[in-house]
Amino acid sequence: MNEQWLVGVDLGGTTIKMAFINYYGEIIEKWEIPTDKSGKEITTDIAKAIDTKLSELGVSKDKLAGIGMGAPGPVDLDNGLIYETVNLGWKDYPLRDHLELETGLKAVVDNDANIAALGEMWKGAGDGAKDLICVTLGTGVGGGLISNGEVIHGVYGAGGEIGHITVVPEGGAPCNCGKTGCIETIASATGIVRVAKEKVATANEESILHKIVESGEITSKDVFDAAEQGDYLAKEIIDYVTFHLGLMLANVANGLNPEKIVIGGGVSKAGEPLISKVNHYFNKFAFPRVAKAATIKVATLGNDAGVIGGAWLVKSKILN
Amino acid sequence: MNEQWLVGVDLGGTTIKMAFINYYGEIIEKWEIPTDKSGKEITTDIAKAIDTKLSELGVSKDKLAGIGMGAPGPVDLDNGLIYETVNLGWKDYPLRDHLELETGLKAVVDNDANIAALGEMWKGAGDGAKDLICVTLGTGVGGGLISNGEVIHGVYGAGGEIGHITVVPEGGAPCNCGKTGCIETIASATGIVRVAKEKVATANEESILHKIVESGEITSKDVFDAAEQGDYLAKEIIDYVTFHLGLMLANVANGLNPEKIVIGGGVSKAGEPLISKVNHYFNKFAFPRVAKAATIKVATLGNDAGVIGGAWLVKSKILN
Numbered sequence: 041m042n043e044q045w046l047v048g049v050d051l052g053g054t055t056i057k058m059a060f061i062n063y064y065g066e067i068i069e070k071w072e073i074p075t076d077k078s079g080k081e082i083t084t085d086i087a088k089a090i091d092t093k094l095s096e097l098g099v100s101k102d103k104l105a106g107i108g109m110g111a112p113g114p115v116d117l118d119n120g121l122i123y124e125t126v127n128l129g130w131k132d133y134p135l136r137d138h139l140e141l142e143t144g145l146k147a148v149v150d151n152d153a154n155i156a157a158l159g160e161m162w163k164g165a166g167d168g169a170k171d172l173i174c175v176t177l178g179t180g181v182g183g184g185l186i187s188n189g190e191v192i193h194g195v196y197g198a199g200g201e202i203g204h205i206t207v208v209p210e211g212g213a214p215c216n217c218g219k220t221g222c223i224e225t226i227a228s229a230t231g232i233v234r235v236a237k238e239k240v241a242t243a244n245e246e247s248i249l250h251k252i253v254e255s256g257e258i259t260s261k262d263v264f265d266a267a268e269q270g271d272y273l274a275k276e277i278i279d280y281v282t283f284h285l286g287l288m289l290a291n292v293a294n295g296l297n298p299e300k301i302v303i304g305g306g307v308s309k310a311g312e313p314l315i316s317k318v319n320h321y322f323n324k325f326a327f328p329r330v331a332k333a334a335t336i337k338v339a340t341l342g343n344d345a346g347v348i349g350g351a352w353l354v355k356s357k358i359l360n
Numbered sequence: 361m362n363e364q365w366l367v368g369v370d371l372g373g374t375t376i377k378m379a380f381i382n383y384y385g386e387i388i389e390k391w392e393i394p395t396d397k398s399g400k401e402i403t404t405d406i407a408k409a410i411d412t413k414l415s416e417l418g419v420s421k422d423k424l425a426g427i428g429m430g431a432p433g434p435v436d437l438d439n440g441l442i443y444e445t446v447n448l449g450w451k452d453y454p455l456r457d458h459l460e461l462e463t464g465l466k467a468v469v470d471n472d473a474n475i476a477a478l479g480e481m482w483k484g485a486g487d488g489a490k491d492l493i494c495v496t497l498g499t500g501v502g503g504g505l506i507s508n509g510e511v512i513h514g515v516y517g518a519g520g521e522i523g524h525i526t527v528v529p530e531g532g533a534p535c536n537c538g539k540t541g542c543i544e545t546i547a548s549a550t551g552i553v554r555v556a557k558e559k560v561a562t563a564n565e566e567s568i569l570h571k572i573v574e575s576g577e578i579t580s581k582d583v584f585d586a587a588e589q590g591d592y593l594a595k596e597i598i599d600y601v602t603f604h605l606g607l608m609l610a611n612v613a614n615g616l617n618p619e620k621i622v623i624g625g626g627v628s629k630a631g632e633p634l635i636s637k638v639n640h641y642f643n644k645f646a647f648p649r650v651a652k653a654a655t656i657k658v659a660t661l662g663n664d665a666g667v668i669g670g671a672w673l674v675k676s677k678i679l680n
Contacts, residue, residue: 171515192616194491195489198647201617205614209645217648287526291608294518294524295522295616297514297516327521
């Protein structure tokens with residue numbers, strides 16, 4: 041029995057989520073610290089936070105087996121580099137080496153969406169499925185792809201960029217990435233709002249959504265709530281969104297033949313009404329053998345997915 | 361220096377391609393035997409063919425390091441099973457065990473499209489790229505996906521079924537797989553002919569292709585030849601085909617971030633005019649970082665891709 045703890049770290053734009061996790065994926069202690077927006081003090085802050093927490097708990101450092109950390113942006117796993125994270129001013133930033141120097145612990149780094157996928161694989165909705173697609177529907181659409189238990193990184197760390205799969209090849213809405221018609225313009229929280237406003241502006245009949253749009257800001261939750269109440273336009277919007285999301289997931293699945301597809305992020309809180317419609321279109325567009333093999337689930341770990349996935353990196357890459 | 365030979369075997373519907381290949385991927389001897397359509401004598405035929413060839417060459421069996429074999433249909437790599445190959449009557453067929461028993465050699469089996477991809481990675485247009493998409497445009501559209509040097513098999517051996525990615529979600533042509541709008545209905549040799557006939561039937565102006573269709577059977581080569589001569593309708597067809605092929609490849613690449621995309625099969629003989637147009641649409645639809653990383657190439661190994669990929673399996677799975 042391994043009694044050591046794994047340190048999971050998940051770097052976000054405003055906070056850094058941290059946790060001590062045991063060898064079986066159970067969280068012993070979790071906490072957050074603010075993100076230094078200059079990017080310069082991040083690894084020092086993490087090292088201090090670990091030492092402080094250890095002394096609070098009265099535990100010595102040799103209890104820790106290593107650090108697994110997720111960061112935004114594409115990652116060079118072999119060299120532990122973050123190729124680029126614009127918001128933090130990082131470019132080819134040797135995050136792993138900094139972490140190891142500051143903490144004296146072994147470290148592994150990966151992209152934040154990838155560690156969330158690993159977390160869901162290990163302890164969440166993936167339920168041990170080693171072939172897994174994880175998609176996060178938040179402000180944007182993020183993704184982590186796992187084949188035979190390993191994250192697909194690609195040659196340049198841009199593997200899993202499924203938010204920028206084109207689902208409207210002609211006449212699609214502009215995306216932040218510079219292209220048009222990406223699934224992010226439709227199935228992110230922002231995308232759903234965009235679609236809703238467009239449909240409200242051109243609708244023939246009156247819908248609950250008209251009043252919501254007029255009275256202020258509409259959210260993706262408003263759309264799901266209205267659909268639940270039977271509103272025709274809200275239903276039409278959700279049909280449009282899930283049609284394209286099901287199409288995208290089916291097309292990725294035809295390449296990967298996953299056992300589980302895990303949908304997370306704010307939009308996934310809609311739960312069963314979302315999943316059942318995505319499932320309907322997924323089955324329509326997936327190769328029959330692929331459709332049969334895959335189950336679509338809502339992510340279960342929420343904000344803990346990243347730190348648990350980070351701990352998995354320690355377990356699989358440092359301890360093994 | 362390893363002096364042993366690797367045996368590559370590529371099982372097709374009419375012939376079985378076989379080769380002795382050295383540790384450096386050079387073909388020492390290659391030959392073909394007919395495929396037993398009942399499926400029952402295939403491994404016996406292979407064992408006899410190996411022994412006959414060895415005695416022809418005056419070489420003893422301990423020169424051989426093992427067999428790597430590709431077969432049509434989804435494969436369970438861990439157990440060496442072919443899940444199903446309808447034409448040969450195989451169902452959960454223990455191909456690896458049969459091969460090992462008949463030949464006395466160690467064996468590894470994989471899907472035929474996957475070993476072709478491994479061959480192109482090792483000695484062909486992939487040129488060592490460990491993140492690779494291989495697509496074969498023949499009667500159908502086949503695919504092999506490689507991430508970090510390993511084939512993506514998926515949970516049920518259906519990884520790489522990119523021929524059935526949906527590119528026309530609404531109103532697409534029916535596909536053999538039971539769905540509609542698959543890339544196979546557009547970019548296979550058969551698909552190009554289908555598109556050509558459809559466009560000829562509805563064209564406003566006269567084109568070279570009208571006469572070809574009237575005078576008998578049109579082929580995908582006719583379309584590329586006519587486009588070369590400047591025929592407007594042929595150009596329109598190729599634009600339609602490459603638009604959808606570029607879209608499909610970009611969408612797969614957004615998941616995999618490959619270094620190389622290798623296009624093989626009969627249609628790929630069109631060469632540069634095909635590649636440059638696919639490249640154009642690929643760059644339009646791929647995430648910028650993904651587009652920058654990928655080079656699209658015509659496959660270079662032709663019918664040898666399978667046996668060379670089979671030899672790679674011996675080198676990487678048996679000798680390593």
